[in-house]
Amino acid sequence: MERSPVSLVALHAPKVPLLSLDTVWFQVAGTLCNLTCHHCFISCGPGNRSHEMMARAEVARYLEEVGDLGVKDLYFTGGEPFLNREILGILEDALRVAPTTVLTNATLIDDRRAGDLAALARATRYSFEVRVSLDGLTPETNDPIRGEGTFRTTIRGAEALHRAGIEPILTVAQTWSDEEDTGLRERFHALLRSLGIARPRVKVLPLFRLGREAGRTRGYEPEERLTREHVVDYDFWNLQCSTSRMVTSRGVFVCPILIDVPAARMGSTLRETLRPFPLAHGACHTCWATGASCRN
Amino acid sequence: METPAHPDLVIDDPSLEGPLAFVGGPYGNDRALRAVLEDAVQRGASRIFCLGDLGGFGPYPERVLPLLDEFEVITLAGNYDRALSEGSGSCGCGYTHPDDNRFARIAYAYTSRRTSDAERMRFGALPRHIRFLRGGARYLLCHGSPRRVNEFLWESACSDAFLERIAREAAADIVLCSHTGLPWTRVLPSGARFVNVGAVGRPANDGRTQAWYAWLPGSSRDVELVPVPYDHDAVARDMEREGLPPEFANTIRTGWWTTCLEVLPARERARGRF
Numbered sequence: 001m002e003r004s005p006v007s008l009v010a011l012h013a014p015k016v017p018l019l020s021l022d023t024v025w026f027q028v029a030g031t032l033c034n035l036t037c038h039h040c041f042i043s044c045g046p047g048n049r050s051h052e053m054m055a056r057a058e059v060a061r062y063l064e065e066v067g068d069l070g071v072k073d074l075y076f077t078g079g080e081p082f083l084n085r086e087i088l089g090i091l092e093d094a095l096r097v098a099p100t101t102v103l104t105n106a107t108l109i110d111d112r113r114a115g116d117l118a119a120l121a122r123a124t125r126y127s128f129e130v131r132v133s134l135d136g137l138t139p140e141t142n143d144p145i146r147g148e149g150t151f152r153t154t155i156r157g158a159e160a161l162h163r164a165g166i167e168p169i170l171t172v173a174q175t176w177s178d179e180e181d182t183g184l185r186e187r188f189h190a191l192l193r194s195l196g197i198a199r200p201r202v203k204v205l206p207l208f209r210l211g212r213e214a215g216r217t218r219g220y221e222p223e224e225r226l227t228r229e230h231v232v233d234y235d236f237w238n239l240q241c242s243t244s245r246m247v248t249s250r251g252v253f254v255c256p257i258l259i260d261v262p263a264a265r266m267g268s269t270l271r272e273t274l275r276p277f278p279l280a281h282g283a284c285h286t287c288w289a290t291g292a293s294c295r296n
Numbered sequence: 297m298e299t300p301a302h303p304d305l306v307i308d309d310p311s312l313e314g315p316l317a318f319v320g321g322p323y324g325n326d327r328a329l330r331a332v333l334e335d336a337v338q339r340g341a342s343r344i345f346c347l348g349d350l351g352g353f354g355p356y357p358e359r360v361l362p363l364l365d366e367f368e369v370i371t372l373a374g375n376y377d378r379a380l381s382e383g384s385g386s387c388g389c390g391y392t393h394p395d396d397n398r399f400a401r402i403a404y405a406y407t408s409r410r411t412s413d414a415e416r417m418r419f420g421a422l423p424r425h426i427r428f429l430r431g432g433a434r435y436l437l438c439h440g441s442p443r444r445v446n447e448f449l450w451e452s453a454c455s456d457a458f459l460e461r462i463a464r465e466a467a468a469d470i471v472l473c474s475h476t477g478l479p480w481t482r483v484l485p486s487g488a489r490f491v492n493v494g495a496v497g498r499p500a501n502d503g504r505t506q507a508w509y510a511w512l513p514g515s516s517r518d519v520e521l522v523p524v525p526y527d528h529d530a531v532a533r534d535m536e537r538e539g540l541p542p543e544f545a546n547t548i549r550t551g552w553w554t555t556c557l558e559v560l561p562a563r564e565r566a567r568g569r570f
């Protein structure tokens with residue numbers, strides 16, 4: 001866990017209200033991952049047990065609360081969700097309750113597993129999205145960030161999804177400058193089209209200067225903090241923490257980014273977290289400045 | 297939550313017990329709007345409602361208000377109408393993807409150029425919501441959702457539990473909304489109902505060129521979604537003549553969306569061609 005100055009800064013930080021609990025995230029694979037990406041803001045990897053795998057029964061208990069509280073949609077992430085042996089059952093349970101998205105590196109998705117996911121998509125009236133992470137257009141740009149051979153295995157997984165009838169959303173962390181942005185987005189679209197994906201979708205996320213990313217580039221500077229002036233006449237709906245929470249094996253956290261910050265744990269049940277939260281972390285500044293949301 | 301500048305318009309009138317028609321965004325497509333309004337009158341509508349977004353996408357936004365006046369349509373404000381009345385720099389559609397926003401900017405700039413100060417004043421006076429009682433049920437009409445003018449309520453992306461909650465929070469038994477451009481209806485386990493009335497000005501991404509609106513027969517709560525053919529080829533030609541993007545005219549001609557697609561959830565996206 002990060003030793004964060006969050007509790008000191010929190011005294012002076014502006015608070016974000018919980019306007020409506022619309023989205024619930026699950027850290028369904030904990031911080032366990034088969035990859036060790038250099039920009040991972042929660043430093044996931046094969047040996048990281050900061051957050052444990054979640055059991056199907058544990059998720060199911062939260063899904064009851066999800067129904068009671070009128071949650072709109074659900075997201076499952078990790079770590080790598082497909083390391084969780086119960087993931088298909090968990091997604092099946094989720095899709096009975098609400099529209100569902102799973103975030104994966106796709107390296108563990110073969111034709112059989114893609115077929116299982118397509119069957120889930122056919123069996124529900126809700127949208128079932130699969131988001132696939134990739135950080136470069138070629139092995140030369142992707143693999144230095146995500147690991148040797150990952151470009152090839154991720155593309156293979158995306159192709160298997162496409163063959164099964166699921167059009168994945170490519171999720172890319174923005175490791176390039178804003179000036180290069182438009183051209184690169186188009187090239188990621190083109191990459192998907194080259195795989196035969198007729199309706200390419202790309203989601204670009206900013207980098208969060210936490211975990212391994214803080215070592216790769218830099219951590220947050222003290223001045224990268226929100227003050228009350230930042231949120232005068234501000235529309236809090238733009239911040240995902242005004243409408244979502246993150247469930248892990250260790251309880252319910254304010255958002256998917258801050259699960260290694262002890263002060264970001266808000267309770268053991270969703271109901272306990274229906275209250276404001278101080279925007280005291282550098283990552284809060286990133287969301288405010290970029291307008292980023294982890295949602296699709 | 298938003299604090300509406302204008303309170304809800306609450307209507308109490310015997311005409312509400314008769315058949316009602318609800319039209320979504322005309323989007324400056326005057327030919328589609330006229331066809332839909334004439335269809336509703338022919339069916340014997342005792343009242344017609346418009347759920348906002350008078351301009352955007354289509355060629356003649358300036359022809360929409362006169363048509364709504366001619367048919368005595370009761371209209372609420374969409375995000376477009378609010379943005380124009382407030383002199384905002386963007387339509388406030390709520391897109392998050394750059395590709396969607398690129399085309400949204402073109403449509404908004406075009407519409408804004410053709411919107412007079414008098415029209416902006418009238419847009420500014422439109423109510424945010426319309427409420428009425430009919431057959432003992434509480435009806436709520438809104439543009440995006442009861443709580444946000446630009447919230448997208450896609451059929452596949454809203455859990456039953458969520459729709460139950462926002463209907464309850466809005467103190468409504470039947471919610472009619474628009475904004476997404478794709479019509480759908482759902483009866484919830486509690487008996488509450490949601491209807492997305494679609495949009496008149498842009499086809500429903502189903503390869504059909506008709507305009508859709510929602511029809512509520514007298515003494516019924518079961519809304520019917522009605523497709524109405526119109527001279528869509530003429531609108532496509534109008535768009536080309538006025539210099540709107542060829543992608544817009546292509547959508548009108550084919551019934552498939554070609555722009556502002558990134559916002560679609562998986563299921564709705566898979567139904568389209570692009």
